[in-house]
Amino acid sequence: MTKNPKPNYISTTNACKLCTPLGAALAFKGIEGAVPYLHGSQGCATYMRRYIISHFNEPIDIASSSLSEKHAVYGGGPNLKLGLLNVTKKYRPKLIGIATTCLTETIGDDVRLFLQEYEREVKGDKPLMVRVATPSYSGTHMEGFHGAVAAVVDSLAAALETKTSTVNILPGFVSPADIRYLKEVVSDFGLSATILPDISETMDGPAAKKYEKIQAGGTSINEIGNMGANLATLEFGHTMPVESGGAILQQRFQVENRRLPLPMGITASDRLFAILTRISGREIPDKHGKERGRLVDSYVDGHKYLSGKRAIVYGEEDLVVGLTAFLAEIGIIPVLCASGGKSGRLAAEIAAATADLIPEQPQVFEGMDFFDISEMAADLTPDLLVGHSKGYSLARKLDIPLIRVGFPIHDRMGGQRIQHLGYRGAQHLFDQVVNAMIARKQADSPVGYAYM
Amino acid sequence: MEAALKERQDQIHRTGDKPFALVCNKDSLAGAVSQRACVFCGSRVVLYPIADALHLVHGPIGCAVYTWDIRGALSSGPELHRLSFSTDLQELDVIFGGEQKLSRALLELIERHSPKAAFVYSTCIVGIIGDDLEAVCKKVAAETGIPVIPVKSEGFKGNKRAGYTAACNAMARLIGTGDTTGISPHSINILGDFNLAGDIWMIRDYFARMGVEVVANITGDGRVADIKRAHGAALNVVQCSGSTMDLARLMEDDYGIPALRVSYFGVEDMAQALYDVANHFNDPDILQRTRELVREELEHLLPKLEFYKQALTGKKAAIYVGGSFKAFSLVKAFRLLGMDVVMVGSQTGTEEEYRELATITDPGTIIVDDTNPLELTGFLEETRVDIFVGGVKERPIAYKLGVGFCDHNHERKEALAGFAGMLGFAQEVYASVMSPVWRFTEHYQSGDRA
Numbered sequence: 001m002t003k004n005p006k007p008n009y010i011s012t013t014n015a016c017k018l019c020t021p022l023g024a025a026l027a028f029k030g031i032e033g034a035v036p037y038l039h040g041s042q043g044c045a046t047y048m049r050r051y052i053i054s055h056f057n058e059p060i061d062i063a064s065s066s067l068s069e070k071h072a073v074y075g076g077g078p079n080l081k082l083g084l085l086n087v088t089k090k091y092r093p094k095l096i097g098i099a100t101t102c103l104t105e106t107i108g109d110d111v112r113l114f115l116q117e118y119e120r121e122v123k124g125d126k127p128l129m130v131r132v133a134t135p136s137y138s139g140t141h142m143e144g145f146h147g148a149v150a151a152v153v154d155s156l157a158a159a160l161e162t163k164t165s166t167v168n169i170l171p172g173f174v175s176p177a178d179i180r181y182l183k184e185v186v187s188d189f190g191l192s193a194t195i196l197p198d199i200s201e202t203m204d205g206p207a208a209k210k211y212e213k214i215q216a217g218g219t220s221i222n223e224i225g226n227m228g229a230n231l232a233t234l235e236f237g238h239t240m241p242v243e244s245g246g247a248i249l250q251q252r253f254q255v256e257n258r259r260l261p262l263p264m265g266i267t268a269s270d271r272l273f274a275i276l277t278r279i280s281g282r283e284i285p286d287k288h289g290k291e292r293g294r295l296v297d298s299y300v301d302g303h304k305y306l307s308g309k310r311a312i313v314y315g316e317e318d319l320v321v322g323l324t325a326f327l328a329e330i331g332i333i334p335v336l337c338a339s340g341g342k343s344g345r346l347a348a349e350i351a352a353a354t355a356d357l358i359p360e361q362p363q364v365f366e367g368m369d370f371f372d373i374s375e376m377a378a379d380l381t382p383d384l385l386v387g388h389s390k391g392y393s394l395a396r397k398l399d400i401p402l403i404r405v406g407f408p409i410h411d412r413m414g415g416q417r418i419q420h421l422g423y424r425g426a427q428h429l430f431d432q433v434v435n436a437m438i439a440r441k442q443a444d445s446p447v448g449y450a451y452m
Numbered sequence: 453m454e455a456a457l458k459e460r461q462d463q464i465h466r467t468g469d470k471p472f473a474l475v476c477n478k479d480s481l482a483g484a485v486s487q488r489a490c491v492f493c494g495s496r497v498v499l500y501p502i503a504d505a506l507h508l509v510h511g512p513i514g515c516a517v518y519t520w521d522i523r524g525a526l527s528s529g530p531e532l533h534r535l536s537f538s539t540d541l542q543e544l545d546v547i548f549g550g551e552q553k554l555s556r557a558l559l560e561l562i563e564r565h566s567p568k569a570a571f572v573y574s575t576c577i578v579g580i581i582g583d584d585l586e587a588v589c590k591k592v593a594a595e596t597g598i599p600v601i602p603v604k605s606e607g608f609k610g611n612k613r614a615g616y617t618a619a620c621n622a623m624a625r626l627i628g629t630g631d632t633t634g635i636s637p638h639s640i641n642i643l644g645d646f647n648l649a650g651d652i653w654m655i656r657d658y659f660a661r662m663g664v665e666v667v668a669n670i671t672g673d674g675r676v677a678d679i680k681r682a683h684g685a686a687l688n689v690v691q692c693s694g695s696t697m698d699l700a701r702l703m704e705d706d707y708g709i710p711a712l713r714v715s716y717f718g719v720e721d722m723a724q725a726l727y728d729v730a731n732h733f734n735d736p737d738i739l740q741r742t743r744e745l746v747r748e749e750l751e752h753l754l755p756k757l758e759f760y761k762q763a764l765t766g767k768k769a770a771i772y773v774g775g776s777f778k779a780f781s782l783v784k785a786f787r788l789l790g791m792d793v794v795m796v797g798s799q800t801g802t803e804e805e806y807r808e809l810a811t812i813t814d815p816g817t818i819i820v821d822d823t824n825p826l827e828l829t830g831f832l833e834e835t836r837v838d839i840f841v842g843g844v845k846e847r848p849i850a851y852k853l854g855v856g857f858c859d860h861n862h863e864r865k866e867a868l869a870g871f872a873g874m875l876g877f878a879q880e881v882y883a884s885v886m887s888p889v890w891r892f893t894e895h896y897q898s899g900d901r902a
C-alpha cells in the first residue's frame with residue numbers, strides 16, 4: 001500500500017475534536033456535588049451544554065461568568081466572583097470547577113488571583129474551588145479533560161489514612177457504563193477503587209422523583225482527599241500531557257502510577273486484569289474468567305466474517321489506539337487511524353499496541369478533520385468506519401456501516417451505555433462489528449438468505 | 453417552589469398580578485446558567501440556511517464545531533451550509549493575529565467549493581486580537597469575484613439579538629446587487645422562516661396557489677442570487693419578530709418595501725398570514741384563491757384534529773422558546789387543542805411582546821424572560837404540566853421530571869408550520885403526553901398525582 005502524505009490544508013472542515021473546556025466541564029461533572037463553571041462569555045457554556053445533552057440525554061448545568069463587552073475590556077474578575085456567588089447560593093455545591101475559555105485566556109484574566117481575592121472578600125462557608133486553564137487554541141477537549149483531572153488531584157489529593165485495599169483509577173473519558181463495569185471488576189477482586197472522574201451516575205441517572213440541582217453520584221471529595229494514600233494508580237491512556245493526575249500522585253505521594261492503554265480488546269484487558277491480580281493477590285474472579293472465555297469463543301466463531309476487512313478509525317487519540325488494537329486482534333485491517341488531537345504520540349502508541357498483530361502499520365495521522373479523512377477514505381476502500389456519530393455522513397457517502405463508539409453519539413439512543421472496556425466491552429463491540437459485516441453480506445446477497 | 457435569584461425576580465411576571473412589569477433584553481446574570489447562547493449563535497441561526505454560501509467561522513474550533521449540522525434547515529439543492537468551516541485558530545495565531553490564516557483559508561475554501569458568496573463570522577477572540585475582517589474580506593472578494601461579507605458576531609458583544617442584527621446587516625450588503633427585471637407586482641420575500649424540516653416549502657406552496665410570487669427565502673432554503681434581488685419584491689412577509697425584523701426595517705428605509713408581521717404556526721395565525729398578504733395586494737383573484745385555499749386546508753385538517761383535541765383537552769402546557777413572538781402562536785395552538793398554557797417564556801423577547809402575552813394568557817400564567825434550569829424546574833414542579841415545549845437544552849429537564857416534551861427549536865426534524873404543521877404539532881404533543889411510559893415515572897403532570 002502506498003502511503004499518502006497527510007493532507008495539509010489551512011482551513012478546518014468538520015473538525016474531529018472539540019474544544020478544551022468541554023472536556024474540563026465533563027471531568028468536573030464526575031465529582032460529587034460539583035458544578036462546572038466556565039469563565040468566559042455565555043455562548044460557550046450554552047453550546048457545550050447542548051452538545052453534551054444530545055449525547056447523554058441528561059441535564060447538565062454549566063455555569064458561566066457571562067462576560068460582556070465591558071468585562072472583556074476591564075477584565076472578567078468582578079463577573080467571575082459574582083457568578084461564583086450566585087452558583088454557591090443556588091446550587092450549594094461542594095466544589096466549583098472553573099475552566100477558562102479562549103476569551104478569558106486571551107484578555108489575560110488571572111483566575112488564580114481572582115480566587116485569592118474571592119477567598120478574602122467573601123465570608124462564610126464557601127465551596128472548594130478548582131481551576132484549570134483551558135484555552136482552545138491549544139489542545140482539544142481531551143487536554144481539557146486530563147487537565148481538569150490533574151488540577152483536582154493537584155489541589156485536593158492528600159494522604160489521610162493508609163488504605164490497603166483501594167486503588168486509584170484515572171480512566172479518562174469513558175462512558176458511564178464503562179465506569180460501572182470498572183467498579184464491578186475491582187470489587188470482584190476484593191478491592192475498592194477511587195475512580196476519578198466518576199460520571200457513572202451524574203451523567204446517567206435514573207428517572208427522578210425530585211429534580212436534583214446537582215445529580216447524585218461522582219467521586220467524593222473525601223475519597224479524592226485520600227488518593228495519596230492508596231495502593232496504586234491505574235491511569236488509562238498514553239497521549240495525555242506529562243503532568244497527569246497519576247504523575248502528580250506518584251511524585252507527591254509515591255503512589256505507583258501504572259499507565260496502561262485503555263483496556264479495549266483481550267490483549268489490553270489482560271494487562272488490566274494482570275495488574276489487579278498482582279495488587280489484590282487474587283486470581284481473576286471466575287465471572288470475569290468466564291467472560292473472557294466466552295469472548296475468545298466468539299472471536300473464533302466470527303473470525304471468518306472479519307478476515308481482511310478494512311477499517312477507518314477516528315476520534316480521541318487514546319480511544320483510537322484502543323480501538324485499533326481491538327480491531328487488529330480480531331483480524332480486521334486498520335487502514336487509517338485519525339484524530340483531531342496532536343499529542344505527537346499516536347503513531348508510536350498504535351505501533352506498540354499492534355506490532356505483532358498486523359503485517360503493515362495503518363496510516364496514522366494527527367490533526368485531522370473529516371474533510372481530510374473523507375479525502376483519503378475513497379482510495380482506502382474501507383469496509384467499515386469505527387468512531388462517533390460525526391462520521392455518519394462519510395459512512396453514508398461510502399455506503400459502509402458505522403460502528404458507533406465514544407463521544408458524541410448524537411444519532412442513536414444510549415451513547416452513555418455503550419460498553420468499550422474489558423472483556424465485556426470487547427464482547428459488545430465484537431458482536432456489533434461482526435454483525436455489521438454479516439448484515440452487509442446478507443443485504444448484498446441476491447439470494448436473501450435467512451441463514452448466514 | 454424554589455425561589456429565583458433576587459436579581460432575576462424582575463424578569464418573571466404572573467398574568468393578573470398588576471401592573472404588568474417585566475425587565476428583559478438585559479445581559480444574562482453571571483452564574484445563573486442562562487439557556488441563551490451568544491451573538492455568534494444569533495447570527496449563525498439566521499444565516500445558516502443560505503445553502504450556496506460558504507460560512508466560515510473565524511476563531512478557535514469550538515464555536516464552529518458546536519454549530520456543525522445541528523439545525524434542521526433543509527435545502528432543495530446545494531448543501532454547503534451543512535459543513536462546518538473554521539480557521540481553528542492556534543496559539544500563534546492568537547499572538548500574531550489571524551488575518552493571514554483567514555485570508556488563506558478563504559481562498560482555499562472558495563476555490564474548493566465555488567460558493568456564491570462567503571460569510572465570515574467573528575467570534576469572541578477575534579474581537580480581542582483585533583483582526584481586521586473588513587479588510588481581509590474586501591481583498592478576498594476582489595481576488596475571487598464573489599461577495600465576501602464579515603459578520604460582526606463577537607460572542608460577548610451583546611446577546612443573541614445583537615447577532616440577529618449582525619446577520620441582517622450582512623445580508624443587507626447583498627440586497628440591491630441583483631437584477632430585478634421580470635418580478636411580478638404581486639411578489640414577496642419570506643423573512644424569518646428557516647425551512648426547518650421543510651416548513652418553507654409548505655408556505656411557498658400556499659403563496660404559489662394564491663398567485664403570489666416569492667422572490668427570496670430569507671433564509672430557509674435560501675440562495676445568494678435570490679437575496680441579491682430581494683429588493684425587487686413588493687412586500688416583506690416577516691415571521692419570528694426577533695431575527696429578521698431589522699432587515700425588514702432596513703429594506704423599508706432603503707427601498708420602501710413595506711413589511712407584514714406574520715406567524716405560520718397554528719391554524720388561526722396561518723390563515724391570518726395568508727389573508728394579510730392577500731389583503732395587502734387587494735386583488736380580488738388573489739383573495740378568492742386565498743379563501744379557497746384556507747377552506748380546502750381546513751376541511752382537510754379540522755376533522756383530523758378532532759381526535760387529538762378529544763384526547764388532549766384539559767391537559768396543561770409550558771412553553772420556553774427562543775423568541776416570544778412564536779410563543780403567541782403556540783398559546784393559540786394549544787387552545788385549539790383544548791389545552792391550557794400555564795407558563796410561557798423566551799430567551800430574547802421584548803417588553804412589548806411580553807406585555808401582549810400577559811393580555812392573552814389566563815390569570816396566574818407565569819411569564820418569564822431568560823430563565824435557567826433551576827427556575828424552570830421550579831416552574832414545572834409548581835405548575836404540574838403535561839408537556840413542555842422548548843429546545844434540546846430543556847428536554848432532559850422535562851424528561852427527568854416525568855413531563856412530556858415537544859421540540860420547537862432549530863434542531864427539530866418535524867415540520868410544524870402551516871396547516872399540515874398544525875396536525876404535526878398535535879401529533880407531536882399527543883405522542884408525548886399520551887405515552888404509556890409516564891406510568892413508570894414519578895410524574896409531575898396534571899392528572900393524578902401530587
Ligand code: SF4
Pocket residue numbers: 019020021040043044047100101102103135136511512513514515516575576
Ligand atoms: S471560544 Fe473557545 S471555549 Fe468558547 S466555544 Fe469557542 S473554542 Fe470553545
Ligand code: SF4
Pocket residue numbers: 041042043044045047102103489490491492493511514515574575576577605606607608
Ligand atoms: S467564544 Fe464567543 S462566539 Fe464563540 S461560542 Fe463562545 S461566546 Fe459564542
